[in-house]
Amino acid sequence: MTTLRLIGVGGLLAYRALFNWTTPAMYVGTLLAGPTFQLLFFAYLGRQLGVADDGFFILGNAVLAASSACVFGGTMAVANERRYGTLGHVLLSPRSRTVIFWGRVLPYAGNGLLIAAFTLLMGTLMLGLRIPPAALPGIALALAAGSLACGFFGLTLGALGLRFRDVWVVSNVSAALLLLLTGVNVPRENLPPWMADIGQFLPITHAAEAARLLAAGHGLASAAPALGTELLVGAGYALLAAVLLRVFEAESRRRASLETR
């Protein structure tokens, strides 16, 4: 019970602290308007090139919309502690740091879900996509799975912030690679096999696939394997983040490099 409290309350406190510097204007501009414009860009590009129909780009980019909040949020969960000089306090805590940092991911994932749902709504309204009402709960599940996996992916990148100084380069490049490798904008059959293979191990790939299956009316049973794989990918990154956090924490204590920037 105390572990659940640590995850829930700890995560929410850290998320609220973020809003010391994040303003509503920044939230709307970066997290709501940005992904919507991204969706429109790729939908019009795809339409002009005849790569796929609007639905392909709307659903793919809606799932991907969570990535900006979740990847950068997960990274900030660790990197900002170091930046603001509070990392030492967190690492001195007598509780499991793994649980503390996992807890940080949950509000970001919730936020990612909200952004993804907003982007999907804007995409369907602006480009006129019709989604069967029966598919909506399943699509919400796909968006949630994608957001959670992205959050843990971001936490893994954030863990690198304990070891490397310029973790933001890694986050920015990773976010850009998600655009390319997850099959959100380029159908996976049009990517070289090695790129498509990498995409299998990235968040978003399977959630986007599940969302597209559901929107096409295939039902939850058809989308379940993709949904399950997305959750597995997320769990994999959660474990990897925990291992990296533990290894880099021990190393930074040994080398006294915890607070160096």
Added chain:
Amino acid sequence: MSAVRTLGIGTLMHAKHLSRSSFEIALALIIPLVQATLAVYLFRAGDEPHRLLEAAVGAGLMGVWSSVLFGSGGAIQNQRWQGTLEMIMLAPRRPVLVVLPITAATALTGTYALLATLLWGRLIYGIRLDFAHPLRFLAAALACVAGLGMFGLLLASTFVLIRNANALANPLDYPIWLLSGMLVPISVLPSWTAPIAAVLPTTWGARALREATSGGPVWPSIGICLAISTACLILGAFLLTSFERRARAAGTLALS
């Protein structure tokens, strides 16, 4: 003459400054390459492989715009954070002469993206750099850099009045890429976007580069790009002077 010297030396200094940042260089080089790769596979998937050179040029120009947007948008704020804003504003020159080199430098370093995507396309995807008008392409690229530097001054002077300028800058990447026709032809967009696209220097810069790449009358587009950019420069200089006076009177120059 001394104004030109101030602009030249200032631009060179700020370009060197930006080129010392591993973060800026990594983003200016790597992200446009990812976008160029994405564009190549999208154009191939769409059975338009003959337009791959256009895709590489478009992706490079997208990188130039990103550099200008974030570099120029945050030009004044960055000087504030570095504690150098008062010093440059104390310089015995007009504010436009000390801020324009910063925005011009962001456009100049943005050309790393254009060069990188062209080299990437040639080396990795074997895209032949068969420009319809190679010299005009060079002229169009120079005009684009000059034009975007001037447009950057307008961004810098506008964004300075907004406390969280990056809130405005962050979502402006994609709309300008879209409206300017950097990868998507403007003709496929809704008709109401045409007047907005027509007043953006990026639209004419992108058009000039596209015409130099695949054929077409390059000079009119270059001329319109530079004319609109000059208007942006004049407006930006006026706003900048007005901001400086207001900030000096209120004693808020260095306050973020």
